[in-house]
Amino acid sequence: MSATPPISRAERRRRQSGLALLTPSALLLACLFLVPLGLVTVYSVMTRGTYGGVVWQIDFDSYARIFGLPNEDELRDWDFIYYGVFLRTAVIAGLTALIALVVGYPAAWFIARAPRRRRSALLLLITLPFFVNALVRIYAWMLILRSDGLANNILLWLGLIKEPLTLIYTPGAIILSMVYQYLPFMVLPLYASIEKLDPRLVEASFDLGAARLTTFRRVIVPLTWPGIAAGLVLTFVPAFGNFIAPTLIGGSKQLQVGTLLAQAFLSARDWPFGAAVSTILGVIVLVALIFMVRSDRGAAGKGARS
């Protein structure tokens, strides 16, 4: 083992100024993120207050309910309903992220390979939906998807269908609206990665005998993996906790985590239960993030091992 080399004064000063630059965002995060997160975690193990809020008495029953354990005091038997809620939400959020990837990748590729002066205009177009309030956009989707809405009218007029289809209040509608909502979060990191990809590497792959699909799989995907991973996380995480889309587009027909959370706090006034749901949600998101970072390092570090 070698001793740590002594740190020079200039090096120490450089590190200190680095810390100073970090301070505002660290303070902001501490006040507005870590403290509330701690509060939520504490609430989740407290007893429910009758009119909302909590009674400061430790009680793990919220977690017991989520995990489906029986409780004789409350006359509760084994009940695995919340596993289904989390699983369904995960599938819908996962599909949203994957569809956004499939739709977003070609778009990001097109923008990254467009002439330089046209790129910023195209990127602006991608972010254009952000200029409209999220709720307004959701209502627009409701108008498009409902049974006498735009989509059905067009399909009827074209003669493709005889009866209006049930489009709204389906999982498909939820996914569609969320793909639309989160697509920019997919396209922007993908664009950043693809733009950095040297086109000569693609040519080199062709030159060495790899056809298009092989080149995509073995050169383009590994080298743009940071963008793919970031895009998946940035769409999967908000889709998992989203409650507007399942409520308004999904009609709350099937319970999702976001709806469950909103109900716990707003309707049932069961704060500890809501806090427990959101803590578990946080843990799942954290696991997803760690998984992405790991796989990213795996892809980038391939070949480093000897």
Add this chain to the structure above:
Amino acid sequence: MVTQPLRESARKAVDGASVIEIERISKRFRSAEGAEVTALDEVSLKISAGRFTTLLGPSGCGKTTLLRAIAGFEDPDAGRILLGGADITRTPPFERPVNTVFQHYALFPHLSVEENVAYGLEVTGVARSTIRPRVAEALELVRLGGLGNRRIAQLSGGQQQRVALARSLVLQPEVLLLDEPMAALDRNLRKEMQVELKRLQNEVKIAFLCVTHDQEEALSMSDTVVVMNRGRVEQIGSPRDIYERPASRFVAGFVGDAALIDGTVTGADASGAALALADGSVIQTRKADLAAGSPATAVLRPDRLTLLADGREAPHVLTGQVRSAIYLGDKIRLDADVAGCGVVVLCNGAAEVPAAGATVRLAYDPADVQVVTQ
């Protein structure tokens, strides 16, 4: 398990027979300003099997476009490319048995040295069991044995070039295309890699087609040099042909320093001719078959002119004014004005350095005077 050893790979084409034939290919681009640029103008060329051929020309002469057309990255507007007699003009790059060493090597940064070299074998479905020995052999060939596990970022420029060579050569291409292979290397390494490249080519006997704008590189490595200018082939020949018997004024001026002295042919006969210059003086040449009365340019290499000291006489002398003289140690580089044309002379460093504006007398041998008429 039979792997064909790279060193003695039996080429399909016999040494010297043409492996690639380019028939009148043309390519036009639209520039950023919307103007049409002709990169290739009905270029025809034959690349010989087992030989080192160089495309030499200034930037924008079309040499890189020609290389990329052979690799399959540019679609020519007209003309055909034949490989071993088969038309490959429309064949996609991944189906052509040619491989490229790219200008900045384009090595895969996410793969190790070994994985880079194995890439082409893996994607073309070579049996797994033969990949390892072939990769090891290719790395040995470029003298990188033992570095197989390194990452690309850990390699020097010269080592990266060797990996790029191994990655292409391991596939035993019919032709190896090299796009300005020395451009990313510093000067000393360039000299070393020129020798190395020539050694490799001798060893594998694969046809090399190398693009460069460096005439010294072209002369030192090639069996055949193709000089290109403005999308056209100016001359094809051995390095000695190109240097000593340039076919055009452009070739004479581009390949090496040369005095280009314009004049008019007078008194041509079978034993030679004389060129009348603008200032009324005459330059003699042994070159025959020149039409009297036509304009022509005399070409003299800098080392074939001798600065005459005062009082010395020579049978053939040109007179000029010194524009500048630079002392280089072993030589003196003299820029002079002869009959309105710029002339470069390299003379012995022991001579007196003439002052700017001085009149100098330059002796020459008519046998050294080449004449170009276009």
